[in-house]
Amino acid sequence: MQFMSDNAAPVHPRVWDALRAADATDSPYDGDALSRELDAAFTALFGRECAVLWVATGTAANCLALAALCPPHGGVICHREAHIETDECGAPGFYTHGAKLILAEGQGARLTPAAIDAVIAPIRAGVHQVQPHALSLTQATEYGRVYHPAELAALAESAKRHNLAIHIDGARFANAVAFLGCTPAQACAAEHIAALTFGCVKNGGMGAEALVCFDPALAEFVRLRRKRAGHLQSKGRFLAAQILAMLENDLWLANARAANAAAAELAAAAGQRLLHPVEANEVFLTLAPQEREALRARGFAFYDWGDAAARLVTAWNANPDHVAALARAIAAL
Amino acid sequence: MQFMSDNAAPVHPRVWDALRAADATDSPYDGDALSRELDAAFTALFGRECAVLWVATGTAANCLALAALCPPHGGVICHREAHIETDECGAPGFYTHGAKLILAEGQGARLTPAAIDAVIAPIRAGVHQVQPHALSLTQATEYGRVYHPAELAALAESAKRHNLAIHIDGARFANAVAFLGCTPAQACAAEHIAALTFGCVKNGGMGAEALVCFDPALAEFVRLRRKRAGHLQSKGRFLAAQILAMLENDLWLANARAANAAAAELAAAAGQRLLHPVEANEVFLTLAPQEREALRARGFAFYDWGDAAARLVTAWNANPDHVAALARAIAAL
Amino acid sequence: MQFMSDNAAPVHPRVWDALRAADATDSPYDGDALSRELDAAFTALFGRECAVLWVATGTAANCLALAALCPPHGGVICHREAHIETDECGAPGFYTHGAKLILAEGQGARLTPAAIDAVIAPIRAGVHQVQPHALSLTQATEYGRVYHPAELAALAESAKRHNLAIHIDGARFANAVAFLGCTPAQACAAEHIAALTFGCVKNGGMGAEALVCFDPALAEFVRLRRKRAGHLQSKGRFLAAQILAMLENDLWLANARAANAAAAELAAAAGQRLLHPVEANEVFLTLAPQEREALRARGFAFYDWGDAAARLVTAWNANPDHVAALARAIAAL
């Protein structure tokens, strides 16, 4: 019974259908009919003109955006536990040609205007210190926490004051929108940000993320850098197909709701054990080593989180029986 | 009737089958069972120990290899018309952190020991000039030409003399092997080279190439840089599945033979019009603008090649009727 | 009365003499007689074979060393307040092609084995997190603190355990040696480190620092990268001359002793106001805004250090009357 990672989940049947349908011979790279539909599809979704490029991974989407928003000699403010800082093998340094991640603090890997002020305050203007150019937020965060629209507005206001462009890593954006119940545009402060990584892979896709650029000039830049990074796939229609399938009839939301619901069920069982409120599809809870062993002995697979905790991740295909069994097992500990 | 690009061809049915079979939940990244089979599969194919990593594109495979073989302050010798020079938006400069492509000449985009000597001769030792560290060959070349084993041996000897590591861009390696009728190891001088980009996408794959490292230390380096470049896909099992399907029962060779046969049929019809001997799945032939127009009027799609020529590319799924029709149409011009 | 920066001090007369003597026509770049003397001069100084390259700035020396010790995908552990982190505009990111500075904590900008362990502990092996490759220490630190030989030995032991190469930023190495009263080799644990930036500019030089490589292979790498960074000056003899003048008759130590003595005199006057023990030529002390104003009104120039403190820096040319006057003025506050 799998609670390791949403990356390990299978591809959704409707994504499979779309992939098969994309097989008909068509133009290479992103000149195909499907790739050309992306801009309109996301413009409709966000109610705001945007230009959209597919890439295979969230790392590539995040880093292409950062390269567009921050010069090599600049800095990107992000949380100390942001994925771009902790889990991408220095990819932001590669894509930005050496820009610096400036690390801020915050509960649940969430930033606040005060946290941003705190890292900017000691930076003297001039050429000696790296000057911040961008702010990278994660929605939902690495701890499965979300930003509410009012919080995003306050962060956008802070970014504007400090002259920072905003990128949002939305590897689990669907889970955040599903939790918030607001529009996608509200869930990312679309009118205030430059770019959003709209995740699909963790949510039933195979190997495609959408980089949504709310500024067309940004997209032109990213288009060049995507090619230069070896991310312009020659059969790009298969990436476009996955993304369009996700949007069709809001499959992305349905999938995220299923994952969130499973996580909520586990959260209810975990009670006081929870390390963070559960607002997406991740559950962090205290579990002593022998408790973890006991659960594993009963067939539950998950990651340790330090010495006395664990991380449970649910996916679009969460098996209700497995979830219920795990919830019972946790409650019974 | 499509003769534009092998990139535009569909995915082979057996690759589809393998993709579907890979859908069962498994470990993320390259910890899955399929990815772990690659080393053994290619070691068997080449009769020589190798370590193999999947990536989505030939650009990424080529450039990861070059980054492993050439330091940022070094140079890579390649043909003036090599794909890495002409069609990758400077990706080698990105991946190698600024190394220089040193351009050599040769008929049909093929290099010779003499051509290598000619570019190396004027380079003074020391710190002022960029020193060559690697040699990148293409098998088959951008003009659909192949290197015979004896030619590769001579190039390897030259590389050894100049202390150059060898990378082979094998985006169309299958076509070369199919033409040569030798072993895969002979077709790339496996005992003399460091890395081979083993292409699948143009040969019936969806979005996976295999970077074959004949030196395990190289693979360790590439593993890190692949992640850093955003090319470590979290559902990597789908890339491994494509590659393994290609190898199974030599599908890769069967596909290449089909494409080559179609090209040969067109070549026979083109006769004196041929700009290059046809040894793979590309046909370059003189065609005046009005001749190109006439062919297009009859439904044949292909790329112009300068003012008075055209490039025809065949793929694994070449339709015999279409090929025959185009052959007739060319012969009748 | 100048207590702003040792960078603002004049060039020492014996350095001027050496510069003039170097004017005779000679070979360009580093082929001149003076440049060729450096290796032997430092080998004698450290009692250990070393290869030495001149560069114009400490930033260049530090970053060339880091580029040699850490791959682009790796990390360098340094103090949160190290110069390479706070004052070089991201130069380490430029020279290393994007490596990450991993920031550790410690009083007085000094690191300890425990501080190193603390940053390494959470780093998982594998490709997802940036792996540390090097350790950069500063002797004396940004707060004018020094490492004693026993402390360096413990740090070297820690580095060895974690497989980290060591670089020491010795922009004020002379001041540290003068304070410690040990040999230069002891003051940098020469037998355990890869490279030392041996500072001259702050100590009576004009525009030359020596990068001392305790591994000849390192020097070969740096030689190439120095040229590539535009730091191979064509009249390099003038840089070599400065450095050799510094070593001759231990001018470097005499200059540092003078600066240290002036700082010690100020420290004695500051008493309880001191923020850090004074072990080199920098004095950090609490000074309220009105106190700073009062001192400035009497002609003393220095930098504010936050809201209620100041930094005083002495140099080789410290004017005894000025120093005494400032000491009296501080004591009288």
Added chain:
Amino acid sequence: MQFMSDNAAPVHPRVWDALRAADATDSPYDGDALSRELDAAFTALFGRECAVLWVATGTAANCLALAALCPPHGGVICHREAHIETDECGAPGFYTHGAKLILAEGQGARLTPAAIDAVIAPIRAGVHQVQPHALSLTQATEYGRVYHPAELAALAESAKRHNLAIHIDGARFANAVAFLGCTPAQACAAEHIAALTFGCVKNGGMGAEALVCFDPALAEFVRLRRKRAGHLQSKGRFLAAQILAMLENDLWLANARAANAAAAELAAAAGQRLLHPVEANEVFLTLAPQEREALRARGFAFYDWGDAAARLVTAWNANPDHVAALARAIAAL
């Protein structure tokens, strides 16, 4: 008798005087009074507003300019024998983060609009090929040839048509102006170019070149990148002093005229042996190995240029007796 390199010449006495005068304690970096004079001095010289930064080497000046004019994914058109291509160890690739030098042909290392058209013609728009963004010219060229104002105007027109920013490498700009007898602005088409490397080191300086930015925004960018490259010297006043001394009473022109006159005397003696017209301070002439040996036996030092030629370089301090002796010796061969 030295005819090896103008880099080997001594520092001019008036530059020495200026260096000594700059020794008075002053602000570090480029906050000193001398550095702040540069903009006005060059604005007066070129009759056009400009912002000027000192750096230690021509390589750094050239490459900082290119980094400002060309993105990492772009290309810079230059001559196949331009210094940035042949003699800077790939420094342009380092500073531009991997941009490509696109090599054009031309007699005497001089470019023409036709040569530029020839390299641009085959470049398809789009993301697959590197697009040119800048043009780098050298005045005087590596072969001691100059561009006349009308030729520069034609090149500027070509650059404008292709949307290329222009940088001029003026390591020997003084020699070009001295030869042309026009204004400095005319000799670099100042109204049409973005940046000029104004050389001093080869013309009597010690270690300072001026990067003249005819666009203030460019200077802001370069200011950051200079620091990031370790080229912001803390005692920058000594670089500013050299440059200002060069401009004072047109020392730069007097020095160049002396060097040019010496070269002209040698050229007259060389007659039919000349490989290039002599328009600056370099003489390339055919000399058989035994002729070279004969000259060397008489005490003349110079570089071989291939198998049957030599390069003679004169400097500001050309000794009339040595020049006359060499001229006689060549004439007598």
